[in-house]
Amino acid sequence: MSLYLILSILGALVLLSSLGRGKRLVVPLAIAGLLGALAVTGMGLGLDHPLLKGMAEFDRYAVLFSCLLLVLGTLVVLLLTNPNERSDIPRVEMAALLLFSLTGGIMMASFAHLVMLFLGVEILSIPLYILAGARKRERAGNEAALKYFITGSFATGFLLFGIALIYGATGSFSTRAIAAWAEANPAVFTPMFHLGLLLMLVGLAFKISAAPFHFWAPDVYEGSPSIVTSFMSTVVKVAAIAAFYRLFSEAFPAAADAWSWVIAAVAALTLAVGNLGALAQRSFKRLMAYSGISHAGFLLLALLSVGPGSAGALWIYAAAYSFATLIAFVSLLAVEAAGGGESLEALSGLGRRNPFLGVCLTISMLSLIGVPPLAGFFGKLFVFGNAVSQRHVVLVVFAVVMSAVGMAYYMRPIIQTWLRPPAGSPFQLSTSQAWVLGIATAFVVLLAAAPVWVMRFL
Amino acid sequence: MDAYTVLIYFLPLGALIAGAAMFTGNLLSIKTKESAHKREAYECGEVIIGDARIQFKVGYYLFALLFVIFDVESLFLFPVARIFRGQVASGLAPHLLLDLAIFVVVLSLGLAYAWRKGALKWD
C-alpha cells in the first residue's frame, strides 16, 4: 500500500476520532501510524517501484527523504501530547492537519510528474495556512495565517504558471520526458522553456524562504504557535528543498547553464540576508526564522553541485539542520510552558534551571554553527566540498565567511543559557518533550557516524 | 429539429415545472398574516433595496465554504465522463464505480465533520 494512502487515511481517522469520545487515544494512534509508515517506507528501500502509473517514484532519494520527513513529523506530533502546552489549541485537528501536510511533503520528495509536484506543494501548504492560525482568537495568529496564505498562494501562482509554460515548451509533465526534451534541444534558447524554468524557481524559492522571497518567514514564524513553527522550519523546509533538488536534478540537468547562475545569486543573497538579519533579532523565534533563511542558502549550494554525492550531502545537511532546529523549538516550548516569553532573555540561566535542556540547546546551537564532531559540521563539509569541486570557489568562501557571522548570533542563546542569572525557578520537562529532545540530540550527535554510509547510498 | 424548435418544447415545459413548484409550495406551506416582510422579494434573507456594498453576515461565508465541497465534486465529473464509455466497454465498470464511491465517501466525511462540529447551524 502506498505511503500517501496510509498517511491520508491516518489523517482522516484522527480527524474523525475527534467527533467521538476517544480523544485521548488520538495522538498515540497518530504516532503508531507514523511509525508503521516509517517501517513500510524503510522496507521499500531499494525497490524503486513506480507508483500511480509512473507519476511518483520511490527511489533511494525519495525513501531517504521520506524517512527523514516521517521522523521529524512524528517528533512534532509527539510534542502535541505535552500536557503543559497552552490549552487554547485544538490538538486533535492540529494532529490531523499535520498528517495531511506531511503527506504533501512526502509527495514533494517522490514526484516524477509535475502534477504530483504541484499537488504535493498544495497539500503541504493548505493545512499549514490553517495551522499557522490555530490560535484563532489571537491577533498575531490570524495575521501569521494570512501572511502565510498570501505569500504561499502568490508563490503557487508562479509555480503553476511556470509548470504551464514548461508543458507548452516540452509537451509533457513527466520529469523524464522534460529532461529528454532539454537534452534534445541543448543550445536553443526557448523563451517559453526558460521563462517557465525561472517562474518555477521563484515559486519554489518562496517555499524554502530564500531571499529575496524570504520576507514572510520571520513574521509567520513569530505569529504561529511554536509547535507549528517547529513543523514549518523542519518538515516544510526539508520537503521544499527535496522537491527543489529533485526537480532540477531530474528534469533540468541539461539546462544547468541557464539556471545555475540564478541559483548561485539567490544562494549568495540568501546567505547574506539570513545571517546579517539574524544579528538584529531579540526574539529567539525570529532568530530561528533568520537561521532558517540562512540555512536555505547553504542548502541551495548543494543544488549548485548536482552530481555524484550531492544528494547525500543535501540529505545530511537537511537532517543536521532540522534536528538541531527542532531542539531549539523544544527549548522554546519548554521555556514558554514555564512562564517565559519568546525573547532571548527568557533563556537566561537555562543551564541552571534545567541542565539537560541547557546541554541539548548548546549542542544544537554548536551543530548549527558547524562545530566539528557534530552533524552540522559534516553537512557543511560535504556541501562545501561538492561546491568547490564544481568550481564555485568564490561562493564557498562567501558561505564560510557567513558561517562565521552565524557564530555571532548562535553564541547568544548559549551565553544566555550558561552565563546569565536564571530568569526563574528550575522546572521539569514533560515526558514527551524529554523524549523529543533526547531523540533529536542523539541524531545530531550520531549522524556524525553515518555520513559515509549515506554518501555511498545515495 | 433545429435549435429553435427545441425552444418551443422547452418553454411550456419550463412554465409547467415552475407552476407546479409554486402550486405545491402553496399547498404545503404554513399560512402567515400579510406583513411588510412577506411582501418583499426573497433574497436569502438580505435587505433587497439599498446600497449593494453592505456587509453580509459571516454565516454566508461558512455555507460558501461547504458549498465548495460539492462544487469540486461536480468538477471531477468531466474526466469521469470522458473515460466512462471506454471503461464500461472493457468491463471495468465495477472498478470505476468503486473509485467514485470512495471519492464521494471522502467528500461526505468532510461534510459530516462540519455538521457534527455545528458549522451548519444558522445563528
Add this chain to the structure above:
Amino acid sequence: MTLERCLLLAFALFAIGVYGALTRRHLVGLLISIELMLNAANINLAAFAHFRPGDATGGATFALFTIAVAACEMAAALSIVVAMYRRRRNLDLDKLRSLREPIEAEPGAGKAP
C-alpha cells in the same frame, strides 16, 4: 483563435493578477487577484493541450486539478478571513502590524500601534 492569442490573454491576466496582489489594500481584492493568477495558468494549460502536439489530455486534466486545488485554497483563505474579521472587524491589509521587525532595526518605522 490561435495559440498566440490565448498566450497573450494568459500573460495579461497573470500580469494583472500579480499587480493586483501587490497593490490591493483590501483582502477580498487580494484573493481575487491570486485567483486571476491561477486561472491565467489554467488558460495556458488548456491552450497548450489544444494546440500543441504531445500529452493533450494531460494539460486538460491538470487544469481540472488546478481548479479543485484553487477552490480548496480559497476555502482555507475564506476561513482565515472569517476568523480575522471576528477578531478585528476589519479587513484592511495596511492595519496588519502586530508582527514586524524589532523597532530599533528600522529607524523610519515610527511607533507600533
